[in-house]
Amino acid sequence: MEKRNAQQTEKEQEKEQPRLDEFELIHQLTHDFVNYHQHPVPNGDDAAIYLPESGQGQILCVDMMVEDIHFKRVTMSPFHIGYKALAANLSDIAAMGGKPHSFLVALAIPPSWSPTELKEMYQGMKKLADQYKVDLLGGDTTSTKDKLVLSITAIGQVNKNTTLLRSNAKAGDVVFVTGSLGDAAAGLDILLQANQRIEYGTAEKNKNNKIVDKVYKNKEQLIRAHQLPEPHVKQGQLLASLAQRGSIALNDISDGLASECSEIASSSKVNIVLNKERIPLSNELMAWAEDRQTDSLKYALHGGEDYKLVGTFPKELEEDIITTFHQDNLGITIIGHVEEGHGEVWITEKNQRSRIVEKGYNHFNETNKSKN
Numbered sequence: 001m002e003k004r005n006a007q008q009t010e011k012e013q014e015k016e017q018p019r020l021d022e023f024e025l026i027h028q029l030t031h032d033f034v035n036y037h038q039h040p041v042p043n044g045d046d047a048a049i050y051l052p053e054s055g056q057g058q059i060l061c062v063d064m065m066v067e068d069i070h071f072k073r074v075t076m077s078p079f080h081i082g083y084k085a086l087a088a089n090l091s092d093i094a095a096m097g098g099k100p101h102s103f104l105v106a107l108a109i110p111p112s113w114s115p116t117e118l119k120e121m122y123q124g125m126k127k128l129a130d131q132y133k134v135d136l137l138g139g140d141t142t143s144t145k146d147k148l149v150l151s152i153t154a155i156g157q158v159n160k161n162t163t164l165l166r167s168n169a170k171a172g173d174v175v176f177v178t179g180s181l182g183d184a185a186a187g188l189d190i191l192l193q194a195n196q197r198i199e200y201g202t203a204e205k206n207k208n209n210k211i212v213d214k215v216y217k218n219k220e221q222l223i224r225a226h227q228l229p230e231p232h233v234k235q236g237q238l239l240a241s242l243a244q245r246g247s248i249a250l251n252d253i254s255d256g257l258a259s260e261c262s263e264i265a266s267s268s269k270v271n272i273v274l275n276k277e278r279i280p281l282s283n284e285l286m287a288w289a290e291d292r293q294t295d296s297l298k299y300a301l302h303g304g305e306d307y308k309l310v311g312t313f314p315k316e317l318e319e320d321i322i323t324t325f326h327q328d329n330l331g332i333t334i335i336g337h338v339e340e341g342h343g344e345v346w347i348t349e350k351n352q353r354s355r356i357v358e359k360g361y362n363h364f365n366e367t368n369k370s371k372n
């Protein structure tokens, strides 16, 4: 009880903090981002200038996170939000086989967010920025009335002749994924149902929270997969290093396996056939789904936010690619094959084939909206 009062007082004090001036706030949020590269003009002027390495193609991508669409205040701590927004962008760089270089942050801040929470959000970004040695090169900050919006633009580099495109799949290729799928979507279900902040991963705060520890003990991996996804950057680079030997298609899994396969199939004008028994599901997901009497596969096919990689390569490369992944202790699983066709995705189970029509997360689809 005493502890709760102390927590409440801390929150109230935070709310009473004077609002910082825009420029002071930007300085406080960004001053401790270590630089890993030399830039002719770093963050702080009208725009930054950076020096790409010669012979490298520049990868540019942007993905944003919006409060109550990508996270709720109960499902994600500020640390998780910052971490995951950068992870989603590094994942798109991974899907191009690239090496992350730097990033920019655009932020619309509502009055309900305290400077302390914003600093925590930047600490989440810093965790990955340090891990991948990427520099913060700039950004933009505005106020907004209601919900926080965080948009990250990431820059990466890849050999200019290496292109792991969605349109590279060919009939006869095999389909692979670089890890198990569905954990993140199950984690989201658990968090939405719990409707309270559960913070594994930044565990400090919950170290003494015995109730959370006990109730969510077997669900830690699922919750972490949702809050702190690991972008498969190394896996993407490994595939890029093998791409001169055959055409490789690659996509990261943000909207669910079915949706990403459908993007590859339609860009490449082929059909993709997945083998149901081969789709890797974690033991934790299967145990949780069995407990809830729900189908674990639908979390892998339609859940999203796994940030693993799915792609295709010619059958002749299978042995070499699998050996190379295993030498580096990285997972890779063949889950299907590519056929002539017009952009369809099929799934087989014991020689029975069915078409996958429901695709995955779509911002303008009513089914997803009703979940929020």
Ligand SMILES: Nc1ncnc2c1ncn2[C@@H]1O[C@H](COP(=O)(O)OP(=O)(O)OP(=O)(O)O)[C@@H](O)[C@H]1O
Pocket (backbone or CB within 6 Å): 062, 063, 088, 092, 254, 255
């Ligand atoms: N508003 C936009 N204006 C211009 N191009 C866009 C816009 N939104 C998306 N795109 C482009 O459309 C393509 C597909 O975008 P999408 O966001 O679906 O890819 P993704 O980042 O891999 O998926 P996700 O957003 O689910 O992580 C990308 O090349 C992207 O640059």
Ligand SMILES: Cc1ncc(C[n+]2csc(CCOP(=O)(O)O)c2C)c(N)n1
Pocket (backbone or CB within 6 Å): 063, 064, 068, 069, 070, 071, 072, 075, 188, 254, 255, 303, 304, 305, 361, 371, 372
């Ligand atoms: C509170 C809450 N409700 C629903 C979801 C699920 N969700 C939101 S966006 C998205 C796809 C990836 O986003 P994008 O396509 O914008 O990259 C998914 C699976 C969530 N994370 N939090």
Ligand SMILES: [Mg+2]
Pocket (backbone or CB within 6 Å): 062, 063
């Ligand atoms: Mg996107």
Ligand SMILES: [Mg+2]
Pocket (backbone or CB within 6 Å): 063, 088, 089, 092, 254
């Ligand atoms: Mg993306």
Ligand SMILES: [Mg+2]
Pocket (backbone or CB within 6 Å): 091, 092, 095, 251, 252, 253, 254
């Ligand atoms: Mg992507």
